[in-house]
Amino acid sequence: MQDSGLSQQEIKQKLEKLLQQDLSFSHGRILGSMCTMPHNFAKEIFTAYIDKNVGDPGLFPATAELEDQTISMLGDLLSNRSAAGFILTGGSEANILALWTAKTLYKNKGNEVLIPESAHFSFDKAASLLDLRIKKITLDKNYAVNIEELKNQISPNTIALVGIAGTTALGVVDPIPELSRVAQEHDLYLHVDAAFGGFVLPFLHRIGRSGVPFDFSLPGVCSITIDPHKMGMSVIPSGGILYRSARIASAVKVFVPYLSGGETALATIVGTRSGASVLATWAMLKHFGRQGYTEVVKRCMELTDYLAAAVKEITELSLLAEPVLNIVGITSNIISIQELAKNLRKKGWALSLFDKHIRIVLMPHLKHEHIQKFIVHLKETVLNIKATNKI
Numbered sequence: 524m525q526d527s528g529l530s531q532q533e534i535k536q537k538l539e540k541l542l543q544q545d546l547s548f549s550h551g552r553i554l555g556s557m558c559t560m561p562h563n564f565a566k567e568i569f570t571a572y573i574d575k576n577v578g579d580p581g582l583f584p585a586t587a588e589l590e591d592q593t594i595s596m597l598g599d600l601l602s603n604r605s606a607a608g609f610i611l612t613g614g615s616e617a618n619i620l621a622l623w624t625a626k627t628l629y630k631n632k633g634n635e636v637l638i639p640e641s642a643h644f645s646f647d648k649a650a651s652l653l654d655l656r657i658k659k660i661t662l663d664k665n666y667a668v669n670i671e672e673l674k675n676q677i678s679p680n681t682i683a684l685v686g687i688a689g690t691t692a693l694g695v696v697d698p699i700p701e702l703s704r705v706a707q708e709h710d711l712y713l714h715v716d717a718a719f720g721g722f723v724l725p726f727l728h729r730i731g732r733s734g735v736p737f738d739f740s741l742p743g744v745c746s747i748t749i750d751p752h753k754m755g756m757s758v759i760p761s762g763g764i765l766y767r768s769a770r771i772a773s774a775v776k777v778f779v780p781y782l783s784g785g786e787t788a789l790a791t792i793v794g795t796r797s798g799a800s801v802l803a804t805w806a807m808l809k810h811f812g813r814q815g816y817t818e819v820v821k822r823c824m825e826l827t828d829y830l831a832a833a834v835k836e837i838t839e840l841s842l843l844a845e846p847v848l849n850i851v852g853i854t855s856n857i858i859s860i861q862e863l864a865k866n867l868r869k870k871g872w873a874l875s876l877f878d879k880h881i882r883i884v885l886m887p888h889l890k891h892e893h894i895q896k897f898i899v900h901l902k903e904t905v906l907n908i909k910a911t912n913k914i
């Protein structure tokens with residue numbers, strides 16, 4: 524650290540230079556991220572209220588009240604206006620908190636959690652942190668959790684099930700109605716990870732696509748992760764955890780006597796929490812309403828259809844699964860998908876590579892012309908790989 528400070532102007536110039544290597548959502552090259560450029564209005568609200576700490580609710584009672592309103596609006600979207608919950612840093616924190624809650628509620632029963640193989644790696648972190656035993660359940664031919672295997676794996680030590688409403692790899696939705704029935708039958712906690720799907724699935728029926736049941740309308744669902752910083756267009760960081768009831772939400776409450784806002788009980792992992800994230804999300808929900816989010820989803824799904832149709836036309840490629848959400852999984856049994864990803868990355872496309880497929884997430888920052896250009900490069904790259912490998 525240097526002795527005397529630099530001027531703000533010097534620092535700004537330095538930062539501009541130092542950050543040149545970072546990609547920007549607005550350049551249309553980021554094809555593999557589940558985050559997007561936050562809406563300008565969300566950014567404005569976030570910066571205006573950057574000092575709010577909703578982890579000391581006695582100091583910021585109005586922000587705390589607006590967090591409750593945010594949770595009620597999200598609850599309304601997920602078929603439960605009386606849901607309780609919090610705005611957090613993201614889906615990982617929400618999933619860890621959900622399993623902490625499950626462990627606390629079922630502490631006398633056991634420590635085993637059944638999760639699909641497709642679950643996000645945050646569940647592995649949760650298991651390690653919370654000393655839970657994770658049993659991974661295989662997937663069926665449609666990449667959803669295999670319900671029969673899941674039922675067979677339930678033991679007296681099982682306390683919770685996890686279902687995914689929009690998997691990280693492919694956007695597949697697990698059969699949550701069946702998971703809900705199984706959870707009720709065996710008295711298990713059911714957590715649904717809709718970090719990505721939570722801001723897409725509720726709007727699909729409004730654009731003439733079939734929605735899939737996944738939310739609190741299913742009686743066995745105890746908690747849901749839903750991330751405003753993914754398809755909710757809010758700022759990074761904003762994640763969300765919603766619980767069916769205040770009773771469930773308060774399972775992990777810790778009493779804090781010393782805060783300057785007065786004694787309180789906190790039921791989140793962190794103490795200090797960004798009120799600005801809460802307010803930006805509140806503002807986005809108010810500004811967009813169901814209609815605004817429907818428009819966002821409509822555009823993303825149109826782009827998804829466009830890319831999916833183009834992939835189907837390239838003989839060497841195919842879709843790993845028919846997209847339900849705005850995620851396209853590109854695979855091939857003719858050329859190496861790893862080589863394809865490597866060469867596309869060299870051309871500047873930031874995409875995600877999984878074992879069997881390349882994942883493209885059609886987020887709101889992507890426009891038709893970006894995908895059009897990508898399709899041109901995709902076709903070219905496939906031909907080059909074929910020529911190089913004499914296929």
Ligand code: PLP
Pocket residue numbers: 557612613614615616618643645687689690691716717718719750762
């Ligand atoms: N859950 C799902 C289904 C995800 O796809 C992701 C991230 O991609 C997460 C949870 C974790 O979210 P975050 O990166 O905000 O912690």
